[in-house]
Structure formats: structure tokens, C-alpha cells
Amino acid sequence: MRDLSAVRQGPYIAASPLVRPLPPATRLLLRGNSEVMASALGALGLEFVETACRAASASGRSALWLGPDERLLLAPQGQYSEVFELLCAALAGRAHSLVDVSHRQCALEVSGPQAGPLLNCGCPLDLDPAAFPVGMCTRTVLAKAEIVLWRTAERSFHLEVWRSFAPYVSKVLALAARELTP
Amino acid sequence: MLLINCPYCGERPELEFVHGGQAHIARPGDPAECSDQQWAEYLYRRDNIKGLHGERWRHTHGCGRFFNALRDTTSDVFLATYKVGEQPPTQAQLKGVKA
Amino acid sequence: MSQGLRTVSGGRINRARPVRFTFDGRELSGLEGDTLASALLANGVHLVGRSFKYHRPRGVLTAGPEEPNALVAIRRDAARVTPNLRATEVELYEGLEAHSQNRWPSLGFDTGAINNLLAPFIPAGFYYKTFMWPRRAWQWLYEPRIRAATGLGLAPEHPDPDSYSNRFAHCDVLVVGAGPAGLAAAQSAAARGARVILCDEQPELGGSLLGEADPGASLGENGRDWLADTIRGLLANPRVTVLTRTTAFGYFPHNLIGLEQRLSDHLAQPDCRQPRERQWQVRARQVVLATGAIERPLVFPGNDRPGVMLAGAVRTYLNRYGVLAGRRAVLITTHDEAYRSALDLKRAGATVTIVDARNGASGELAETARREGLAVHTATTVIGTRGRLRVRSIRIQRLDAHGQARGATERIDCDLVLMSGGYTPSVHLFSQSRGKLAWSEGLHAFLPAESPEKVRCAGACRGVFSAAAARGDGESAGARAARDAGLTVDIVIGEPQPAQSSGTAAAGDLPQPGGAPPAKAFVDWQNDVTSRDLLLAAREGFRSIEHVKRYTTTGMATDQGKTSNLNALAIVARQLGKSIPEVGLTTFRMPYTPVTFGSFAGYTRGELFDPIRTTPIHDWAARQGAVFEDVGLWKRARYFPRNGESMHAAVARECQAVRSGCGLFDASTLGKIEVVGKDAVTFMNRLYVNGWTNLAVGRCRYGILLRDDGFIYDDGVVARIAEDRFHVTTTTGGAARVLAMMEDYLQTEWTDLSVWLTSTSEQWSVIALQGPRARQVLEALVQEVDLSAAALPHMGAATGRICGIPMRLFRVSFTGELGFEINVPADHGLAVWEAIHAAGEPHGITPYGTETMHVLRAEKGFVIVGQDTDGTVTPDDAGLTWAIGKQKPDFVGKRALERPAMHSPERKQLVGLLTAQPHVVLEEGAQIVLDARTTPPTRPIGHVTSSYYSATLGRSIALALVRAGRSRMGQTLYVPMPGEDLAVQVTSPVFYDPKGSRLNA
Structure with a gap:
């Protein structure tokens, strides 16, 4: 019997100039109180900040605040076991929930000087750097889909999209990009 | 489209929220103790207020939290939003907020 | 020409x-x-x-x-x-x-x-009074004829090939209107560092100034330089967005303004790849409305002939477009400002006669007119016009000392009539903001007062009419808006300018001989409403202006009474003997001017109308020629026709394969929720009707979820993965609402519980392998799991690997056969599916779709929530009382189930139906009655919820909700259909393998 664990197929992503699909990643959804979050982020080598809607990021690992008891932990695909074990060790004995959502969603990068206006074709948030600074992250909507939006640089956004919505989201962005990239 | 001040995330557009009906209607602690009438009231009786109304919202496409709000149904002005478990602001605290 | x-x-x-x-x-x-x-x-x-x-x-x-x-x-x-x-x-x-x-x-x-x-x-x-009888004729005679005879343009019959776009934007200050007030406001706010959006419906900035021969000259000190510098500065400022050809059409709560930007309608050859229009939703901290004013027509007989125009419009055509609208003109006015039009026309070579309804005209403009040799008739009214397709003459009459038309009459030949009854401030958007309007007796106009929104008005829309004053008013408004938007303002803010009278007439209808209401003196041009219609409405008893509006249609249609509202109001008020503010104004509604449907739709059309959700196995199914059906936003394979098979034939073949060999089904769309925490079992006990305490790790249970009103809300198999971890499945359509309901109870009622929820619907691809040979197919592929009936009995759960990929394996069956549901991480779904398919080929493995799944489960009497239930069905109604945990003190819905109505023997209960004619398949939704050949109205006692042809049984089967159904076993009921009443026999809802021996194999 063949081992198929290396065979993966992600969702369809429509090509467009400002959007780049990001590779598969390790994604864990952690829920629990502040102490849980502090321990988990510490174990991953990330700075723990309690501020709402802010991401911590270092050495390819990130923790995105999604709610007062909820953080999305991101790491390179190959680090799943390592990260999972680090977290289990750090959180042992603490009430929490840790769930693998690596395949639930995929990531897109939207970048370029027109990244903000492009996202504003479907996202109702104020994406001015003063209102949505680098490091800010939140769940929001893009047209009729829910996304997680994270500003990783002045002109670059990281989007997390549930996999079945990824074709739709990428197509909306591709269509909207036509007015922004002559 | 309303602009709603999520107690966790700040002001966000209504598109991110779902309305959750009237606020401060607690599920009876021991339903078996309720009369049929009391249970029916809990299930179905809601206020329909012209003016200041306590209501629930959920920041579904945001932090996911339910919270409570005081909204003037005639002007759509929110006088306050506050977390589950917190008491609504008193009349005195509301003074000075433009309705 | x-x-x-x-x-x-x-x-x-x-x-x-x-x-x-x-x-x-x-x-x-x-x-x-x-x-x-x-x-x-x-x-x-x-x-x-x-x-x-x-x-x-x-x-x-x-x-x-x-x-x-x-x-x-x-x-x-x-x-x-x-x-x-x-x-x-x-x-x-x-x-x-x-x-x-x-x-x-x-x-x-x-x-x-x-x-x-x-x-x-x-x-x-x-129309209301005349076409009353016969009533039925409305449908086929009156309405179509009336519609053909009246109306506006025709809609195109082809789909709109253009594209439209949407944009969300935010700013500190949104300025609507780029006339003198709007330009000044935008400039003033931008100078204080505000992020500004300035929009105007015209192709260039300037507003009313564009109608001046020398636009800058009227702006006061350094007007020309100021105008040029301001426009240049705004266009160059990166924090200012200037949108021309853009109409602010609606003011929505909390300072959200809808803008429609027309991108290509003015182009001879639009780029078809670019959108035709863009609709903006602008959230502004502060709004400045500088929407100007609209000139008020005068109401006199024959005021609607071609060639009768507003005085300001004639002036605009002359100064902006270099067009002389006529050579022999008459100006009819009630105020000085309109004299400018007469003067400009005269200077362009036209002859102009001025008819002024006032007793005297002694202002500066009137004196200039006399000095330049224009004939000025004061204390004069207009009593008629002539000319079939264009005005040829007007008839005027002198007014006596009491303002009565009793004097001499005179005919003046002309080819152009200018009229002006003053100006009506454009308060449309302000009023849409739920702003209150205050009547100004001095201005004879409604002016903006208080609004719950963060909005202020500037310039002519608040009665500051002269360009120079509007500029000052705009400067002040822009600075105040910037300050209120939170910007530090260290520059002195000027005061708003006082409103000025424009010489507006209270009512625009000119006195007529004998005081009689004149014929064809139009108030509302677009809806053909005359002053006589309004007087008739008042006489017939209409008192509310809202009712007058609906009765006469004044102020309706595409222009929403922009030119007519105030005149109509004044005429009605006078007839009712009330003041104008007592009568009040009708509501201003959005849109300010018509907006295309396309711009509201934006990107949301065609393929992007809704997200189309597909599973990781979707493309494989599409390649196999599957026919898909919509389930919520999902596409699900309904059946897999081979060689042009009909659905009937394909479903019969797929059913046969599952019952005799094995079938493969994509169940990935099922909702999945991971319930984790030390109180997970308590949470499940409180929420679901079932008892969960005794469910061992490695076991599954069919769970039923009610709302607190006692009715079935959702169902699904729940597996216990660990002491503190449940894998809960929901219906495909119920996934989001079940999670929301769980979060609601957890966050607001049961805050004592240490439990968290995570949606894993899309984490797992779910492959159902069903049929007597399912175990043999699977055995070759799995590791770390013993598939034997003893090790993994029906409702067993295990974790292990398939083809090296981690899986959660549930031995569950929605078909009544031996079956497994294999959950693998979604990116691996397709590979695993293909591996199972390949391994099953020697066993005749057959992919099947939702239609076959429906037939197989109906043969077993398994309900589908939302099909066999409708929000009024209790567990007992559905025959599911066995699932309820009897020892539990409470669960969501328990108390409601104890209400007397929930125990009525007359409740509708789920039963099976067998038609007397085995080949007849009942219509789902068909009503059920007690007796054949009754004539309506007949009280139905139930309805068919599911109905299929069962190839396995060689006949049709149906599930139905029937009043007191379980007491009617064996009884014959009827399903009335066109032409015949179909006889059906009530049976158990389980048609196949009632002992369940097959799924326990």
C-alpha cells in the first residue's frame, strides 16, 4: 500500500497581480485564558501582548489575536509536531483547547501600493495605516466571505480564508484588481 | 449600516455583527420550577420599544463575542455597549451621552 | 441643422x-x-x-x-x-x-x-375611482392598458453586459458638493490635516459657479485666484480624494454615505474591461453637506410648454454652454436675483421682457435692468401661454392693490419663458440623516436644524445663497468638521454665515382672474400634477401631506419632487388654512437621483453572486460527470450518471451497489465542531437531548439538538475522542447556526463551564464508505485500526492512519448497511478518496450522490432535519423519543417538551406511506386528507415530507407528518392531486431491514 502523506491538494486560487497564495502551514487554534496564552506564546518564543487585534511574530511563527480567549498560532508546515509538543508541554494541567486547523483554511498574501484599496473593494474596515497599523489582525469580511486579515507590512496583508471560500475570495480580488492595475 | 462599538475590538461596521435579540433575558436557573406561563414568557415575550432598548449583538465576524448594547431605536444612536456579565450603565452614567 | x-x-x-x-x-x-x-x-x-x-x-x-x-x-x-x-x-x-x-x-x-x-x-x-368594476378586469384589462398609456422609459430586455464595482472608504470629513461652499469646506478641512473626500455629481468642480460667465468673480476678495488655487490644492493633496461624476445618493445611519461614481457613461468608447460605475460606501467621521439649492418654478396656466424654463437654467445654458435658449424671452419672477438671467440674455442679444408679480421692484438688479432698457412689468401675473410644441406667446394681467388679477391683459409674443420663484435649499441628504428641518418664514424655505448624525451644512443648502457668503460658510464648516473629527485645530475658525433671503415666494402659484384654480398650471411636471389636483385632494378631505402625496402622486417618481415639493406644500397649506410648517414636509427618501441596479449589485453577480463552496473531492466528481445540487452555498454531487443515464436509472444503480457491494460518498460538507475542555461532557449533557456521561471514549452516538422551545433544531453523530474532547457533527446547512447557538449558551448562560468550541468543518474531508463489502475495501488501506466487528462495532470510533495519513474513523451508517466514515485532513481528501476508489474497484465500488443517500436513508426511516422536520417537530413527533436521556434534570428544550400541547395525541407524527399504486411516487409537500373526493376547502391532516422510488423494494416509499399518525397504522388516507385522489396506506417509517441486522454486520 502506498504512503500518500506527501500528496496534498489545496483549494483553487485565482491568479491576479496583487495576490499570492502562501504555502501550506501549521495552524493551531488555541483557546483559553490569559495565563494559557502567555505560556503558549512563551513556549513558541513569541512576545505575549494582551492587546486586542494584535499579532506577535518571530522566526516564522506567529500568534494572531482573534478573540479574548482565542489565538490562531501559525508556523511552517514542517514544524507541526515540534510546535504541538511544545504547546502540550507548556499547557499541561491548564484548562485550554488546542485544535489542529492546518487544513481548515489557507493563506493569501495581498501586497503592493494598491493592496489597501483592493481589499476595500470587499472589506469594510478602514485600512489606513493609522487605523489599521502593521501587526493588526482581526476576523472580518471580504464581500460575502469571512476572512482573517493581518497587516504584516505597510503594503502587505496576510489573509486566512476557509478553504471552500478561497476560490471565491481570490476571484473577487482578481476581478477588483482589474480596476487597480491597468 | 450601523457602526457598533465592540467592547473588545472597538468600532466596527454592522456587516461583522449579528443581532441577538433583547438583552438581559436569562434562562431560568431551574426550568422545572417554571410554570407553563413563565416558560412561555421566557421563550416568546419581548419588548418592542420606541426609544432606549437593551439588545444583544455578537461580533460574529470579529472576536466572536456576544455583548450587550443600549440603542435608541428612534435615532439608532448607541448609548453604550458592555460585556456579558456587566451591568448596563445607569441613567446617571448615561447623562451627557448624546441620544 | x-x-x-x-x-x-x-x-x-x-x-x-x-x-x-x-x-x-x-x-x-x-x-x-x-x-x-x-x-x-x-x-x-x-x-x-x-x-x-x-x-x-x-x-x-x-x-x-x-x-x-x-x-x-x-x-x-x-x-x-x-x-x-x-x-x-x-x-x-x-x-x-x-x-x-x-x-x-x-x-x-x-x-x-x-x-x-x-x-x-x-x-x-x-384611476382609483373609475376602474373599480369589475374587479377582475384590473388584472387583464385596466392595469396593462394604463401602464402602456402612462409611464417613463422602457427597461432593456437583455442582461446588462457592463461590470460594476464597490469600494468601502473612510475619511475624517466627507464634503458633498463642490460649489463655493463645498470647495471651501474641503480646502479648510484639508488644511487642518483631515483626510477628506470631496464628491460632486458634475464632471468638473465648481458647482453653481460653472453657470457664471466669470466663475471666480462672484467669490469676493481674490475670488479668481482662490478658486484656481483651491482646486489645484485639493487635486494635489494625497489626503484628499476628489470624486467627480459622483452623486451622494443616500445618507445611512452612523455617517455612512452611498456614492455612485459614473466612470464611463461619458466616453464614446468605454473600455469594456473596466467597470461602468463604482458604488462607494463612505464612513465619515464628519460630513459637510454643500448641496446647494434648487430654483423654484412658478405655477401658472400653461407653465409646462417647451420653452418655459427656470431662469437660472437659461443663464447656465448661456454662460456655461454658450447656448441662447431663445431670442425673444419673457422673465416671470417674484424676486430680484432672477434679473441676472434677463440681463445676461439681453447682453447676449436677446430681447427680454420682465414680468414681476411683486408690487414694485427697486433693488439694484431691477434698476440695472431698467437702465439697460428692459421692459419691467411689476404687479403683473401670467394667466396663460400658447404654442403647441413650443411656447409662442404668454398672456399677462395687471394685479390690483389687493393682488387680485383684475386689470388689463396683454399678450406678449416670445419663444422663451424664464420663471423663478426663488430657491429651495437642497436638504435631501440632511433629511435622510434623520435631521429635523425648521421652516424659515424669512426665506420661505425649510432649513436644516438638528440631526442625530455628525453632519453640518454649508452654503445655499442652509440658506446662505451668495457665492461669497457660501465660501465663508464653507470655510467655517470645514474647519469645524476637522475639529470635531478629532484633528488639532490651531487656526482661527470663522463663523458660519447668516442665512439670507432669496426673495423666494411662499407659494409659487401666481394669482389668477376670479381667484379660480387655473387649468393646467403644473406643480409637478414629472407626474403631471396641477394645482387644481392638489386643491381637489384637499377638498376631498385629505389633510396629511403624506396622503395628498399618495393620492395625487405629487413629489413621487424619479425626481422625488425636487422642483415641486414646496409649491405643492404651500398650495395645500393655503387651502387647508394652515401654515406650511403645520402641514409639514413629506419624507425625503434615498436615492437622491436614480441609481442603477448594477451598482448596487457590484461584484455580486454571476459566478460571484454567492460564494460557491466545493469539497476537496468536487473536481473528481465533476470529471466523473456528476450532476450537482446546491445545499446552502455548497455544491454536492447529486448522482453520477453513466452513459446518458436518467437520474432515476443512476439512482437505482447506485442504491443497488450500496445494498449489494459498496458505495463511496463525499460527506465533507457535514458541519463539524470540536468540543474540548474538562466540562465538555457537562456541556453536551446540557445542550443535546441525549445522555453523554456514559458514552465511552471510542464510541459514537446519534445526537439531537433542540431549541428551548422544544423543537428539533439539528442532529448529527457525535464521537468521543477523549474524556475531554468530542467530535460533533451537524447537518451541512446547520453548521454555522449550531456553532453560534453553542457559543451563545457558553458565553451568556453557562459561563461556569470550562469548554471551548472550534469549527473543524473544513479541516476534515469526510468519505463515507457504505455497503456489505466496505470492510474488505478498507482493510487493505488502514493502519493501526482493527476493523473487525468485535473491535470496531457499529457506532465505534477509532483514530489511526489510512495510506499513511492520520484519520478519525467512525463506524456509522446513514444507509442501513455496514459503513464507515473516514475523516482525513482536507488537503489529503482527494488522494484518500482515489485510493479507496481504486481499492474498491474489484468489489464494484460505486460513487453515489445525495439523491441516492436520500433514498437509502428513507428506506431506513432516518429523518433529515429540515426536510422531514420544519421547526415545529418534537423528538416524539419524529419517533426519536428513544434518544432522550431520561435521567437528565435539564437540557435545552426539555422544559418546553413538558407543555401540554407537546403531548397532544393530535400532534403530527412521522409515519411511512405506501401508495396503492406501487409505481406512483408522491409529490413532496403534497397534502394528505382523510377522505377521497371531498371538495375543497378540506382540512388536510398532514403532508408528505420525503418521497422516492425505491429500487431495492421495487416500489415507491414516502415519509409523512400526519396528525395522530402512529394511531393510524394500516389506515388508508388520500393525497389529492390534479385529476385524482391517490390512496396511500399508513405504515411504519422503516421500510427496510427493521431489525438493523445489516448495519451491525
Whole structure:
């Protein structure tokens, strides 16, 4: 019997100039109180900040605040076991929930000087750097889909999209990009 | 489209929220103790207020939290939003907020 | 025809660039910078449309968005026809094709004009009163005829090939209107560091200044320089977004303003890859409305003939477009400001007579007019006009000392009549913001007062009419808006300017002989409402202005009464003996001017109308020729036809394969929720009807979820993965709402519980392998799991690997056969599916779809929530009482189940139905009655919820909810269908393998 664990197929992503699909990643959804979050982020080598809607990021690992008891932990695909074990060790004995959502969603990068206006074709948030600074992250909507939006640089956004919505989201962005990239 | 001040995330557009009906209607602690009438009231009786109304919202496409709000149904002005478990602001605290 | 009425110089048109266009097929020529209206007038064309009701000839009345008459259809091709455009706003382009509306066979000779002769018999409310009998004739006779005879343009019959876009934007200060007040406000706010959006409906900035011969001159000190510098500065400022050709059409709560930006309607050859329009939703911290004012017409007999125009419009055509709208003009006015139009016309070479209804006119402008030799008749009214397709003369009459029309009459020949009853501030958007309006007796106008929104008005829309004062008012408003938006303002803020009287007349209807209400003195041009109609409505007892509006239709339709509201209100108020503020104003509704449906739809059309959700196995199914069905937003394979099979044949084959060999089904769309925490079992006990305490790790249970009203909300298999971890499945459509309901209880009622929820619907791809050979197929592929019936019995759960991929394996069955559901991480779903399919080929493995799944489960009497239940079905109604945990003190819905009505023996209960004729498949949703051949009305006692042909049983089967159904076993009931009453026998809902021996194999 063949081992198929290396065979993966992600969702369809429509090509467009400002959007780049990001590779598969390790994604864990952690829920629990502040102490849980502090321990988990510490174990991953990330700075723990309690501020709402802010991401911590270092050495390819990130923790995105999604709610007062909820953080999305991101790491390179190959680090799943390592990260999972680090977290289990750090959180042992603490009430929490840790769930693998690596395949639930995929990531897109939207970048370029027109990244903000492009996202504003479907996202109702104020994406001015003063209102949505680098490091800010939140769940929001893009047209009729829910996304997680994270500003990783002045002109670059990281989007997390549930996999079945990824074709739709990428197509909306591709269509909207036509007015922004002559 | 309303602009709603999520107690966790700040002001966000209504598109991110779902309305959750009237606020401060607690599920009876021991339903078996309720009369049929009391249970029916809990299930179905809601206020329909012209003016200041306590209501629930959920920041579904945001932090996911339910919270409570005081909204003037005639002007759509929110006088306050506050977390589950917190008491609504008193009349005195509301003074000075433009309705 | 040449543009014989074009002046020799001046204006904002490009005289070097002629533009050819057609109007009703007639080839005409205009200039770059023209609107369709100005180009038509330059060609001497005044007749542009027929009126809504009487088909009266109508001309261009205005020079802006308030135009009620000159509505045209612009055609690019068969699919690109836009009706009801205002010719005053249509920018001319090479090859533009315009058509008049509401006329047959032609504009000059319109048979519908018979209505005009019948006008005395078609007063307000005519249709309501006349076409009352027979009632049925409304449907096939009256309404279609009336609709054909009246109305506006026609909608195109082809799908709209253009694209539209949406944009969300935010700013500190949104300024609506780029006239003197708006420019000043934007400049003033931007100078204080505000992020500004400035929008204007016109193609260039300037607003009312564009109608001046020397736009900057009227702005006061350094006006010309200020205007040029301000526009240049705004366009160069990166924090200012200037949107021209952009109408602020709606004011929504919390300072959200809808803008419609027209991107390509003015282009001869639009780029079809680019959107035609963009709709903006702007959230502004502060809004400054600088929307200007609209000139008020006068109401006198025959005031609607082509060639009767607003005085300011004539001036705009002259100064902005270099068009002389006529050579022999009469100005009818009630105030000084309109004299400017007469003076400009005179200077351009026209003869002008001035008729002023006031007792005397002694202002500076009036004196200038006299000095320049214009005849000025004061204390004079207009009692009629003549001219079939264009005004030829007017008749005037002197007023006596009491303002009565008793004096001598005189006819003046003319080809143009200008009229002006003053100005009505444009408070539309302010009013939409739920702002209160206050009547100003001095200005005879409603002015903006308080609003719950963060909005302020500047310039003419709050009664500050002169350009210089509006500029100062705008500067002050912009600075205040910046300050209130939170910007530090260290520059002195000027004061708002006081409102000024414009000499507006309270009521625009001019005195008539004998005081009688005149015929055909129009108040609302677009809806053909005359002053007589309004008086009739008042006489007939209508007191509320809202009722008068609905009865007479005044102020309705595309112009929403922009020119008519105040005149109508004043006439009604006088008749009722009330003051204008006592009568009050009708509600201003959005949109300010019509907005295309396309711009509201934006990207949301065609393939992007809704997200189309597909599973990781979708493309494989598509390649196999699967037919899909929509389930919520999901596409699910319904059946897999082979060699042109019908659905019936394909489903029969797929069912046969599952019952005799094995079938493969994509169940990935099932909702999945991971419930984790030390109180997970308590949470499950409180929420679901079932008892969970005794469910061992490695076991599954069928769970039922009620709402607190006791009715079934959702169902699904729940597996216990660990002591503190449940894998909960929901229906496909219920995934989001079940999670929301769980979060609600957890966050607001049971905050004591240490439990968290995570949606894993899309984490797992779910492959159902069902049929007597399922185990043999799977055995070759899995590791770390013993698949034997002893190790993994029905409702067993295990974790392990399949083809090296981690999986959660549940031995569950929705078919009644031995079955497994294999959950693997979604990116691996396709590979695992293909591996199982390959391994199953020796066993005749057959992919099957939702239709087959439905038949198989119906044969077993398994309900589908939402199909066999409808939100009024209790567990007992559905025959699921066995699932309820009897020892539990409480669960969601338990208390409601104890209410007496929930135990009534008359409740509808789920039963099976077998038709007397085995091949007849009942209609789902069909009603069930006790007796055959009863005549309606008959009280049905139930309805069919599921109905299929069962190939396994060789006959049709159905599930139904029937009153007291379980007490009717064996009874014959009837399903009335057209032509026959179908006899059905009530049976158990389990048609196949009632002992369940197959799924325990």
C-alpha cells in the first residue's frame, strides 16, 4: 500500500497581480485564558501582548489575536509536531483547547501600493495605516466571505480564508484588481 | 449600516455583527420550577420599544463575542455597549451621552 | 441643422471639437463639454419628451439633476439601453444615440396626447375611482392598458453586459458638493490635516459657479485666484480624494454615505474591461453637506410648454454652454436675483421682457435692468401661454392693490419663458440623516436644524445663497468638521454665515382672474400634477401631506419632487388654512437621483453572486460527470450518471451497489465542531437531548439538538475522542447556526463551564464508505485500526492512519448497511478518496450522490432535519423519543417538551406511506386528507415530507407528518392531486431491514 502523506491538494486560487497564495502551514487554534496564552506564546518564543487585534511574530511563527480567549498560532508546515509538543508541554494541567486547523483554511498574501484599496473593494474596515497599523489582525469580511486579515507590512496583508471560500475570495480580488492595475 | 462599538475590538461596521435579540433575558436557573406561563414568557415575550432598548449583538465576524448594547431605536444612536456579565450603565452614567 | 443658437464666445465648451449625436434618429451636432440638453437647445430643439399622464409636449426645464421633463433613453447597443436619464446630466460623446420616451408613434405626433384633451376627466385619483368594476378586469384589462398609456422609459430586455464595482472608504470629513461652499469646506478641512473626500455629481468642480460667465468673480476678495488655487490644492493633496461624476445618493445611519461614481457613461468608447460605475460606501467621521439649492418654478396656466424654463437654467445654458435658449424671452419672477438671467440674455442679444408679480421692484438688479432698457412689468401675473410644441406667446394681467388679477391683459409674443420663484435649499441628504428641518418664514424655505448624525451644512443648502457668503460658510464648516473629527485645530475658525433671503415666494402659484384654480398650471411636471389636483385632494378631505402625496402622486417618481415639493406644500397649506410648517414636509427618501441596479449589485453577480463552496473531492466528481445540487452555498454531487443515464436509472444503480457491494460518498460538507475542555461532557449533557456521561471514549452516538422551545433544531453523530474532547457533527446547512447557538449558551448562560468550541468543518474531508463489502475495501488501506466487528462495532470510533495519513474513523451508517466514515485532513481528501476508489474497484465500488443517500436513508426511516422536520417537530413527533436521556434534570428544550400541547395525541407524527399504486411516487409537500373526493376547502391532516422510488423494494416509499399518525397504522388516507385522489396506506417509517441486522454486520 502506498504512503500518500506527501500528496496534498489545496483549494483553487485565482491568479491576479496583487495576490499570492502562501504555502501550506501549521495552524493551531488555541483557546483559553490569559495565563494559557502567555505560556503558549512563551513556549513558541513569541512576545505575549494582551492587546486586542494584535499579532506577535518571530522566526516564522506567529500568534494572531482573534478573540479574548482565542489565538490562531501559525508556523511552517514542517514544524507541526515540534510546535504541538511544545504547546502540550507548556499547557499541561491548564484548562485550554488546542485544535489542529492546518487544513481548515489557507493563506493569501495581498501586497503592493494598491493592496489597501483592493481589499476595500470587499472589506469594510478602514485600512489606513493609522487605523489599521502593521501587526493588526482581526476576523472580518471580504464581500460575502469571512476572512482573517493581518497587516504584516505597510503594503502587505496576510489573509486566512476557509478553504471552500478561497476560490471565491481570490476571484473577487482578481476581478477588483482589474480596476487597480491597468 | 450601523457602526457598533465592540467592547473588545472597538468600532466596527454592522456587516461583522449579528443581532441577538433583547438583552438581559436569562434562562431560568431551574426550568422545572417554571410554570407553563413563565416558560412561555421566557421563550416568546419581548419588548418592542420606541426609544432606549437593551439588545444583544455578537461580533460574529470579529472576536466572536456576544455583548450587550443600549440603542435608541428612534435615532439608532448607541448609548453604550458592555460585556456579558456587566451591568448596563445607569441613567446617571448615561447623562451627557448624546441620544 | 446647425447650432444656430450658439453664442460666439465664452462658456466651458470646446468650440474646436464638434461632437455628432442623434436624437430620435435625427443627426445633430454639439460641442465637447455639452450636455445632451445644451446640445439640443443649441440646435433649437426644445421638445424633448411627453408627459407621464397627459402626454403633453415637454421641454428642458432645468440644467441639472432636478430635471423632471427631459428624460431620455441612451442606447449604446441592444443590451446597453439606459432609460430615464436626465438630458441635463447626460454628457455628450461622439456618436451618442438618444431617444425620447413615452410617445407613440413620434414625439411630434403622439396619439397618447388624447389624454390631454380628456384631462378635465382625469383628475387626481381618477384611476382609483373609475376602474373599480369589475374587479377582475384590473388584472387583464385596466392595469396593462394604463401602464402602456402612462409611464417613463422602457427597461432593456437583455442582461446588462457592463461590470460594476464597490469600494468601502473612510475619511475624517466627507464634503458633498463642490460649489463655493463645498470647495471651501474641503480646502479648510484639508488644511487642518483631515483626510477628506470631496464628491460632486458634475464632471468638473465648481458647482453653481460653472453657470457664471466669470466663475471666480462672484467669490469676493481674490475670488479668481482662490478658486484656481483651491482646486489645484485639493487635486494635489494625497489626503484628499476628489470624486467627480459622483452623486451622494443616500445618507445611512452612523455617517455612512452611498456614492455612485459614473466612470464611463461619458466616453464614446468605454473600455469594456473596466467597470461602468463604482458604488462607494463612505464612513465619515464628519460630513459637510454643500448641496446647494434648487430654483423654484412658478405655477401658472400653461407653465409646462417647451420653452418655459427656470431662469437660472437659461443663464447656465448661456454662460456655461454658450447656448441662447431663445431670442425673444419673457422673465416671470417674484424676486430680484432672477434679473441676472434677463440681463445676461439681453447682453447676449436677446430681447427680454420682465414680468414681476411683486408690487414694485427697486433693488439694484431691477434698476440695472431698467437702465439697460428692459421692459419691467411689476404687479403683473401670467394667466396663460400658447404654442403647441413650443411656447409662442404668454398672456399677462395687471394685479390690483389687493393682488387680485383684475386689470388689463396683454399678450406678449416670445419663444422663451424664464420663471423663478426663488430657491429651495437642497436638504435631501440632511433629511435622510434623520435631521429635523425648521421652516424659515424669512426665506420661505425649510432649513436644516438638528440631526442625530455628525453632519453640518454649508452654503445655499442652509440658506446662505451668495457665492461669497457660501465660501465663508464653507470655510467655517470645514474647519469645524476637522475639529470635531478629532484633528488639532490651531487656526482661527470663522463663523458660519447668516442665512439670507432669496426673495423666494411662499407659494409659487401666481394669482389668477376670479381667484379660480387655473387649468393646467403644473406643480409637478414629472407626474403631471396641477394645482387644481392638489386643491381637489384637499377638498376631498385629505389633510396629511403624506396622503395628498399618495393620492395625487405629487413629489413621487424619479425626481422625488425636487422642483415641486414646496409649491405643492404651500398650495395645500393655503387651502387647508394652515401654515406650511403645520402641514409639514413629506419624507425625503434615498436615492437622491436614480441609481442603477448594477451598482448596487457590484461584484455580486454571476459566478460571484454567492460564494460557491466545493469539497476537496468536487473536481473528481465533476470529471466523473456528476450532476450537482446546491445545499446552502455548497455544491454536492447529486448522482453520477453513466452513459446518458436518467437520474432515476443512476439512482437505482447506485442504491443497488450500496445494498449489494459498496458505495463511496463525499460527506465533507457535514458541519463539524470540536468540543474540548474538562466540562465538555457537562456541556453536551446540557445542550443535546441525549445522555453523554456514559458514552465511552471510542464510541459514537446519534445526537439531537433542540431549541428551548422544544423543537428539533439539528442532529448529527457525535464521537468521543477523549474524556475531554468530542467530535460533533451537524447537518451541512446547520453548521454555522449550531456553532453560534453553542457559543451563545457558553458565553451568556453557562459561563461556569470550562469548554471551548472550534469549527473543524473544513479541516476534515469526510468519505463515507457504505455497503456489505466496505470492510474488505478498507482493510487493505488502514493502519493501526482493527476493523473487525468485535473491535470496531457499529457506532465505534477509532483514530489511526489510512495510506499513511492520520484519520478519525467512525463506524456509522446513514444507509442501513455496514459503513464507515473516514475523516482525513482536507488537503489529503482527494488522494484518500482515489485510493479507496481504486481499492474498491474489484468489489464494484460505486460513487453515489445525495439523491441516492436520500433514498437509502428513507428506506431506513432516518429523518433529515429540515426536510422531514420544519421547526415545529418534537423528538416524539419524529419517533426519536428513544434518544432522550431520561435521567437528565435539564437540557435545552426539555422544559418546553413538558407543555401540554407537546403531548397532544393530535400532534403530527412521522409515519411511512405506501401508495396503492406501487409505481406512483408522491409529490413532496403534497397534502394528505382523510377522505377521497371531498371538495375543497378540506382540512388536510398532514403532508408528505420525503418521497422516492425505491429500487431495492421495487416500489415507491414516502415519509409523512400526519396528525395522530402512529394511531393510524394500516389506515388508508388520500393525497389529492390534479385529476385524482391517490390512496396511500399508513405504515411504519422503516421500510427496510427493521431489525438493523445489516448495519451491525
